[in-house]
Amino acid sequence: MKASVMAAAAAMLASGVSAARNHGHRHAHALFEKKGLENTDDVCTPGCTTIYSTITGEMTIVPPPPKTTSVAPEPTPEPTTTGPITVPTPIPQTCPTPGTYTFPATTVVVTETTTVCGATTTEVPEGTHTLGGVTTVVETATTVVCPVATTETHNGVVTSVIKTTTFVCPSAGTYTIAPITTVVPSVTTVVVPVVTTYCPGTYTAPAVVTTITETNVVVYCPFTSSEEVPAPTPVPSSTQELPPPAQSSEVPPPAQSSEVSTPPPSLGGGKLWAMTYTPFTPAGDCKSANEVMDDVAVIAQAGFTTLRVYSTDCDTLPNVGAAARKHGLRMIIGIFIGKVGCDNTHPDVANQISALKEWSQWDLVDLCVVANEALFNGFCTVSELTSLITRTKTELASVGYTGPFTTTDIVGAWTDNDMSSICEVIDVVAANSHAYFNSATQPSDAGKFVAGQLAIVEKVCGKPGYIMETGWPKSGKCNGVACAGKTEQHTAIEAIKTELGSKVVFFSFRDDPWKQPGDCNCEQHWGCGTVFGV
Numbered sequence: 001m002k003a004s005v006m007a008a009a010a011a012m013l014a015s016g017v018s019a020a021r022n023h024g025h026r027h028a029h030a031l032f033e034k035k036g037l038e039n040t041d042d043v044c045t046p047g048c049t050t051i052y053s054t055i056t057g058e059m060t061i062v063p064p065p066p067k068t069t070s071v072a073p074e075p076t077p078e079p080t081t082t083g084p085i086t087v088p089t090p091i092p093q094t095c096p097t098p099g100t101y102t103f104p105a106t107t108v109v110v111t112e113t114t115t116v117c118g119a120t121t122t123e124v125p126e127g128t129h130t131l132g133g134v135t136t137v138v139e140t141a142t143t144v145v146c147p148v149a150t151t152e153t154h155n156g157v158v159t160s161v162i163k164t165t166t167f168v169c170p171s172a173g174t175y176t177i178a179p180i181t182t183v184v185p186s187v188t189t190v191v192v193p194v195v196t197t198y199c200p201g202t203y204t205a206p207a208v209v210t211t212i213t214e215t216n217v218v219v220y221c222p223f224t225s226s227e228e229v230p231a232p233t234p235v236p237s238s239t240q241e242l243p244p245p246a247q248s249s250e251v252p253p254p255a256q257s258s259e260v261s262t263p264p265p266s267l268g269g270g271k272l273w274a275m276t277y278t279p280f281t282p283a284g285d286c287k288s289a290n291e292v293m294d295d296v297a298v299i300a301q302a303g304f305t306t307l308r309v310y311s312t313d314c315d316t317l318p319n320v321g322a323a324a325r326k327h328g329l330r331m332i333i334g335i336f337i338g339k340v341g342c343d344n345t346h347p348d349v350a351n352q353i354s355a356l357k358e359w360s361q362w363d364l365v366d367l368c369v370v371a372n373e374a375l376f377n378g379f380c381t382v383s384e385l386t387s388l389i390t391r392t393k394t395e396l397a398s399v400g401y402t403g404p405f406t407t408t409d410i411v412g413a414w415t416d417n418d419m420s421s422i423c424e425v426i427d428v429v430a431a432n433s434h435a436y437f438n439s440a441t442q443p444s445d446a447g448k449f450v451a452g453q454l455a456i457v458e459k460v461c462g463k464p465g466y467i468m469e470t471g472w473p474k475s476g477k478c479n480g481v482a483c484a485g486k487t488e489q490h491t492a493i494e495a496i497k498t499e500l501g502s503k504v505v506f507f508s509f510r511d512d513p514w515k516q517p518g519d520c521n522c523e524q525h526w527g528c529g530t531v532f533g534v
Contacts, residue, residue, distance in 0.1 A: 096216055103208040105204060148162070273306055278512075289323075300327040308334070368405050411431050430467070431468065447497075474525050509527060
């Protein structure tokens, strides 16, 4: 359960920058020795090195909405456009004198994905304010190179630009790169430059007629509609692309072990997708089959469609499988890798593969997750994990499993390693993302944060992505503005559910008193069933 690393400019500004942190939760039983991992500091090593030089728009303080009092008719003034229109950024039009202005409709065709300096607005009170920029959290002294949206002034004219900035972080901590400072005399809406990406398509700004009662007012005419342009046919490559989900509910024919499987139509979807589940008592012992059945019944009652299990110990497969079947739930199965590493022949690994093969109730399974944060914890190298996934695919295919495979890790593990070999052997990408471990993220912004993390991971392999763990603790220390608490947990989880509930697995069903509290004093308190009314 960690937050992670951001790697794209648009994602930086959409969701802030993430942090990676090992807060040490554990999921299986004998494998985990009932102990959490040692905690480390937040880590973020941005990999954004793309350079842009587009200049567009004017950063202007927007006055209050124009009054509707009548004004003596004047000849229609000529609006002044502050710059050429090449992408569908809101068009700034300067109205130098009071009067009625007509702005004609404008159409812009974007033929390729284009990143420019756009704008967003925010209302601020009287005083000095620092806005925009890129916030990053780093674990150690490092140099960050990334594109940021900022402003430049030439001959009294302020323009918004995207510039590549090199920023030296002298030590571990949270840094805001290239923010903008503005001073306002009263409550004012300020336009702040942001990095904006436009996909191919036809964008239209409709005609606007407006009456202006003040001098030198800047009006922004936004583009409100777009029609996507079909993407060019991709050149075939050695990496198999995932086709869209089939509409038929029939099970596809068995796939060859060397091919990438196709995710079934049931993967994700609905307002709520999945909940993590470990069959342990508060003392850390194994629950009985009846206790598991009762737990799964209330998870189904809450509206979830799927359960994620991490391993095969504590009779997880037969007990959780039977309960899932009875209550109509799907399963995400897994192989857990601990300190023993990725050795395919180690009993802890081999026994889990054997247990899956013996169980073989594939009609319940939507996804197989091989390893949970094994790269981040140093339990596997990329090549070892690739080998383990390949072996698991071959073994399970031999007993009829044709569903998709993945591995899950923090976002930093995806962006800081060469994952090309893993991308070739998985069907979807997956990450664990917890906004609580980003000290700059409030509970209400947890959904945007996790969505930003998912977008980063999806770009690594160019495949669909899912969040295998996300949540918020209801007790523990404050981490910057990210404070633990029952109210905060409810706010954060509602935000995540609203943003992308159909693609996330919430962590966890109940609290885990058997764990060590950890440095954050939160490890035992991630149970979120009460948020969903169970």
